[in-house]
Amino acid sequence: MRMVDVIDVKRNGGELTEEQIRFFVDGYTAGDIPDYQASALLMAIWFNGMAAEETRLLTQAMLESGDRLDLSDIPGVKVDKHSTGGVGDKVSIPLAPLVASLGIPVPMISGRGLGHTGGTLDKLEAIPGYTVELDEGRFKEQLREVGCVIAGATGDIAPADRRIYALRDVTDTVDSIPLIAGSIMSKKIASGTDALVMDVKTGAGAFMREEEDAVALARALVDIAHGSGMEAVAVISDMNQPLGRKIGNALEIEESVELLRGEGPADLLELVLAIGSQMVVMAGVADTPEEARPLLEAKIADGSALERFRAMVEAQGGDGSVVDDFTVMPQAAYQFDVPAPRSGVVASMAADELGIASMMLGGGRATKDDELDYAVGLVLDKKVGDPVEEGESLLTIHSNREDVANVVDLVLDNIRIADAAEPVELVHRMVL
The missing domain is CATH 3.90.1170.30 (Pyrimidine nucleoside phosphorylase-like, C-terminal domain)
Structure with a gap:
């Protein structure tokens, strides 16, 4: 099989077979397929899309390009969250310790910036010493002891996605439903989480500018999750203006800490509580989002969520004094x-x-x-x-x-x- 033939099928609007998809994913991951040919296929996918079965096969091939994290020995329902990316979107950073402060394990595999959107890992690396690269043992130990982790894909989880993700960013192929779905779900299924809340952005600052496209992406993500046995729900949220008031890596860490101090902007707090409430219900700690919300608000008010954030930062090698003094960051x-x-x-x-x-x-x-x-x-x-x-x-x-x-x-x-x-x-x- 030749890569040029795979490109030709998709360029002309055809559907790729499982064999062709695996040839591309395995070959590019191994370094046997050059960037220029991978870029050509990504652009063909961007223009012509993928059928639901192609998207499922792409996700499966990316998932099987590496290892799967086994979290079954950690008690409780493991709940994760993912955002499709936006400007000023730092929700994951305060959300993980906030939900974890209720005793819910939050294993969060996050990514770097794509295009005009910021990446959670990039923001956390503004904290001196914070490491996002954890091996499986350290990832699980921290999840067990601290209750939350925000890191990159551990060990050899979805290595295909790491390579394709970086290439999409610089070839203007980010806003493609099958590519987004494959990227997100290959990591999330491999990360061993039990339940997932997805924040799918829509508007000028989102990859899915039109709400109908955001809903289509959300439907694809939820369907892939359900097909793998994972509980999932998607929130469609607005990205016509930036979220919160701060845009930039260290600045968004500041705003995340301010939220956990009870001083955050109203829109950021509202979205954190809306998503967090869904996570709390999925974990079985509350029956409805309306019951879950005051539980989360109480953890902000009593300082528990802020201290959980400090513990997470320090567990990952970071300077925990950032919660008291922002000038430790650049x-x-x-x-x-x-x-x-x-x-x-x-x-x-x-x-x-x-x-x-x-x-x-x-x-x-x-x-x-x-x-x-x-x-x-x-x-x-x-x-x-x-x-x-x-x-x-x-x-x-x-x-x-x-x-x-x-x-x-x-x-x-x-x-x-x-x-x-x-x-x-x-x-x-x-x-x-």
């Missing part, structure tokens, strides 16, 4: 306010373009080999619906270079001020 040399050009109400903030603005500062990767600047990013002083006076700061740029004119221009081109604004609906619907 800090930007310059801060520049961006003034509003007119008075009115913030009517829209293009989340994807604000994510690109952070990437331009060094907070994200344009190529898979780019080094990150953990200190840089944006702090939103205004969100959609907020009134603003001419000259008042819309946001603050955190930068390690003085010339940020191009970033200012991009920001101002993508924040619209009007006489009124439509209300933002954060959680659109559930897919069961």
Whole structure:
């Protein structure tokens, strides 16, 4: 079999066989298929899609490219969460210790940034010493002792996904339902979790801009999970504007800690509680999300969730004093306010373009080999619906270079001020 023949089938709109899919996945994982041929197939998939059976076979091949983590000897229902990615989306970081503070094991296999979206692992690596690479023994020991882990794929879990994931990011093939579904579910099934809540974003800052596409992706994810014997539910949430007020690696760790202190922004808190409540119900600790919510709120109020976050950071080699002192993380040399050009109400903030603005500062990767600047990013002083006076700061740029004119221009081109604004609906619907 030749890789060019596999590419030809998909380029011309055909369906790949199990043999062809495994030839690609196994060959690319082994390094026998070059990036340029893998990129060609990914682009053909992006244009022509995959049938449900092809997507299932792709997921299975990626899953079987490595090991499966066995968590059956750890008591309790293991519950995980995954987001399809957004701007300012740091939900996983406070969510894992918050849910774990109720005695629910949370084994979270996370990823790095894709395109204009930030990656959970990149954000956590802004904490000095924090390691996201854990072997299976250490992963399980921490889950047993601390109750939560946020790490990269352990050991040899889904090595095919690691290679394909990095290539998708730099070939503009991220927003493909079968590729997203295969990536997410190969890792999640292999990670040994019992139940999964998926946060599928929709809007300008999401890979699925249209809600109908987000629902289709959610349906594909839930169906793959159910087919593997995993309990799953998906939340469709809004990504037309950034989540929270901080965009950038160290800045988003700050906001995560602020939330666990009871000081976080309302939209981030609402989504953390909405997703967390589903996880608590799946774990059998509450019967309904309405019963679960006050249990989570109490763990924020009494400081338990914050201390669980500190314990997780320290267990993974990080500096736990970050919960008391943000300056242990990299800090930007310059801060520049961006003034509003007119008075009115913030009517829209293009989340994807604000994510690109952070990437331009060094907070994200344009190529898979780019080094990150953990200190840089944006702090939103205004969100959609907020009134603003001419000259008042819309946001603050955190930068390690003085010339940020191009970033200012991009920001101002993508924040619209009007006489009124439509209300933002954060959680659109559930897919069961």
